[in-house]
Amino acid sequence: MSEHNTYLQMIEKLFAQFAEFMWGIPLLVLLIGGGTFFIIYSRFTPFRYIKHAIDILRGKYDDPDDPGQINHFQALSSALASTVGMGNISGVAVAIHMGGPGAIFWMWVSAIVGSATKFFTCTLAIMYRGKDDKGEIQGGPMYVITEALNPRYRPLAILFSVAGLFGCLSLFQANQLNQIIRDEIYRPNSIFVENPFIGDLITGIVMALIVAMVIFGGIKRIGLVASRMVPSMVTLYLVAGILILFKNYSEIPTFFTLIFKDAFTGEAVLGGAVGTVIITGIRRAAFSNEAGIGTEAMAHGAAKTTKPIREGLVAMLGPFIDTIIVCSITAFVILSTGVWQSSEANGVTLTTQAFHIGLPGIGKFVLIIIVFVFSISTMIGYSYYGSKCTSFLFGTKWKKSYRIFYTISIVLGAIVSIDIVINFIDGMFAIMAIPTMVSTLILAPKVMKSAKQYFSEIRSV
Numbered sequence: 001m002s003e004h005n006t007y008l009q010m011i012e013k014l015f016a017q018f019a020e021f022m023w024g025i026p027l028l029v030l031l032i033g034g035g036t037f038f039i040i041y042s043r044f045t046p047f048r049y050i051k052h053a054i055d056i057l058r059g060k061y062d063d064p065d066d067p068g069q070i071n072h073f074q075a076l077s078s079a080l081a082s083t084v085g086m087g088n089i090s091g092v093a094v095a096i097h098m099g100g101p102g103a104i105f106w107m108w109v110s111a112i113v114g115s116a117t118k119f120f121t122c123t124l125a126i127m128y129r130g131k132d133d134k135g136e137i138q139g140g141p142m143y144v145i146t147e148a149l150n151p152r153y154r155p156l157a158i159l160f161s162v163a164g165l166f167g168c169l170s171l172f173q174a175n176q177l178n179q180i181i182r183d184e185i186y187r188p189n190s191i192f193v194e195n196p197f198i199g200d201l202i203t204g205i206v207m208a209l210i211v212a213m214v215i216f217g218g219i220k221r222i223g224l225v226a227s228r229m230v231p232s233m234v235t236l237y238l239v240a241g242i243l244i245l246f247k248n249y250s251e252i253p254t255f256f257t258l259i260f261k262d263a264f265t266g267e268a269v270l271g272g273a274v275g276t277v278i279i280t281g282i283r284r285a286a287f288s289n290e291a292g293i294g295t296e297a298m299a300h301g302a303a304k305t306t307k308p309i310r311e312g313l314v315a316m317l318g319p320f321i322d323t324i325i326v327c328s329i330t331a332f333v334i335l336s337t338g339v340w341q342s343s344e345a346n347g348v349t350l351t352t353q354a355f356h357i358g359l360p361g362i363g364k365f366v367l368i369i370i371v372f373v374f375s376i377s378t379m380i381g382y383s384y385y386g387s388k389c390t391s392f393l394f395g396t397k398w399k400k401s402y403r404i405f406y407t408i409s410i411v412l413g414a415i416v417s418i419d420i421v422i423n424f425i426d427g428m429f430a431i432m433a434i435p436t437m438v439s440t441l442i443l444a445p446k447v448m449k450s451a452k453q454y455f456s457e458i459r460s461v
Contacts, residue, residue, distance in 0.1 A: 015423035022430035028282055031292045034437045035113025038120050041444060045451065046119045046316055052458065053313035061310060067129075067137050068304035072314050075303035077231075078381055079296045079318055088237075088322065089371060090176045092330040093350040094422065096340050099279075101255065102262030104331045110282045111323035114291025115316045120440050121294065123312030123447045124148070125301035133395050139301015141294040141436045142392045148443055156435035157392070160294055164389035167428025168295060169406060170211075170379040171421045174413030176348040177375035178203045183349055184364055197415065204414030208407045210376060215383040215403055233373040234326060240366050241329035244358030248336035255335040291319050293429050294436035295385045309454040312447070333358055347418055379410060 055061070062071050070078065095103040121141070130143035142157040181203050186192050192199030245252065263278075290296050296315060303311045330351060334340050337357040339350055348371060355363035383406050390402040413421060 012417060012419045012423075015420050015427065019423035019426040019430070022427045023279060027430055027433060028279065030437045031117075031433060032110065032113055032282060034292065034441055035110075035117040037441070038116035038444065039113060042116060042119070042448060042451070045455065046116065046313060049313055049455070050317075053317055056310050057314050057317065061307075062304065063306075064304065066304040066306050069137075069302045071304055072311065075300050075311065076314050076318065078302070078384065079290075079299040079315065080234075080321060088326045089330055089351050089367075089374060090172075090348040092327050093334060093347055096331065096334055097347075097350060100262050101259045101331075101335060101340070102264070103278075104259050104328070105263035106278050106282055107323055107327055107331075110291070111319040111327075114319040114323070117291045117437075117440070118296060118315040118318055119312040120444060120447050121292065121297045121436060122300040122315035123308045123450065124440060124443055125297035126303065126305060126308035126311045127446065127450065128443075129301060132391050136396075138388065138391070139303075140298035140388055140392075141432075141439060142389070143301070144297070144443070145435060145439045148446070149439060153439070156438060160432055160435040161389040161392045163428045163431035164295070164298075165386055165393070165402070167425060167432055168382045168386040168389070169409045169413070169425075170375075170382045171409060171413035171416070172418075172425050173375040173378045173382075174204060174207055174410045175416065175418055175421045177207060177371055178414040179418070180348050180352055180368055180371050184352065184368055200415045201411065204411035207376070207379070207414065208410040211379045211383065211410060212403070212407045214380050215387075215406070216400075233370060233377065234321070236366075237326065237370050237374075238329060240355070240359065240363070240370070241333050244333050244355070244363075245329075245336060247358065251336050252332070255332065258335065259331075290429075292433050292437050292440075294432050295382075297436070298385050298388050299381070307454060308447075309451050312451075382406075 056072050057076060059071065059073060092104070092107075095107065099106075124144045125139035125141075128144045128147040129137050129139045130147045132138050142161050145153050145157040145160070178200055182192075182196065182199060186196070186199045192202075296318060300311050300315045303314075305311055334351060334354045337354040339353045339357060343350060343353055352364050352367055355367040357363070359366065383403060386406055387399045387402050390398050
């Protein structure tokens with residue numbers, strides 16, 4: 001048994017070192033520096049068209065005859081199905097646990113610059129769509145690189161796809177959904193106490209079967225399911241969170257002060273490590289809203305449109321919904337209930353404790369429902385990303401095989417430790433960010449040229 005534990009500790013340490021190495025200063029400069037460049041380079045122009053973006057989202061400019069597979073609303077819903085999930089519930093708790101309240105400030109910063117990044121990456125995903133071996137139009141960083149850049153950049157497309165094939169596995173979602181079921185259903189009712197592995201395995205199999213029923217239907221079914229699940233799950237979560245905040249409204253100014261103060265002092269982190277606070281906030285924001293990672297561009301690249309700027313504007317709304325609204329609710333609930341100081345728990349367990357205190361009697365049950373919907377929707381969305389990477393690398397005939405592999409990986413995610421899962425996925429996301437950001441920085445002038453033409457057209461109408 002001790003040898004087994006030693007082996008697991010070695011694996012955890014290896015993945016931790018891998019993630020720490022990948023999320024070093026160069027990558028942070030690439031993501032935050034790149035996003036800041038996009039804001040300045042665009043002169044905040046896209047931010048002035050938020051109302052227009054909402055009109056696009058509402059279907060005002062939809063044309064069923066446009067190339068693509070899903071409408072603008074379904075594209076954003078598919079992207080949000082992947083981003084609005086356990087990163088918002090569990091990821092925020094991990095950020096506070098590892099980096100203190102100040103990490104939330106850096107998540108906000110990352111979301112603001114991430115909105116600009118998404119405008120550029122998702123506009124490019126429409127501008128430079130390619131075709132798979134069946135002749136179907138596809139979008140995403142790998143197609144942007146191969147369609148718009150010199151062939152010598154093709155290794156970047158391959159690198160992105162390989163990392164996406166593994167990075168888009170739903171290990172984290174399966175792990176955290178299983179954890180809340182284990183903590184709140186199995187243990188209190190003395191189920192599988194003597195053999196928790198059996199309980200984890202059963203939960204993993206059930207999750208895999210539910211997800212499989214959707215993902216084998218392709219992006220159209222994913223988009224349809226996501227467009228129905230995402231609005232309802234976000235609304236339910238916001239209502240529950242606001243109820244808790246209303247009960248603790250007098251403390252709101254206090255934890256706002258705490259967030260801003262800790263962001264620049266790192267007092268809540270051992271040794272006052274401001275760098276740890278910043279890195280933790282940006283890592284968790286990247287996992288939550290995925291700006292600059294490239295996954296979101298694969299979903300938006302499937303939108304029915306002939307106007308790339310339209311999808312870029314719609315994509316900009318993602319980080320605002322995901323991080324500024326949903327992640328903030330989680331952070332405020334954790335801070336206002338005080339569990340971040342009174343508990344050693346991490347991940348979804350910490351958030352569950354906060355909801356239990358904030359809404360006694362019903363809080364944890366509400367969160368279980370929300371976590372279930374969030375997790376399943378994210379697993380559904382991620383499957384599409386992984387299958388696109390597989391098709392790019394090996395051809396569309398391998399999509400079915402990947403979906404089988406993906407389904408099995410959900411079971412694996414339910415039984416491995418959270419540390420292994422977080423660091424493995426973080427490392428893969430970091431690798432994906434490199435080709436995405438490099439290609440977007442190179443092609444930024446193309447986006448701005450198209451933007452000037454488009455905004456000129458709508459002003460003249």
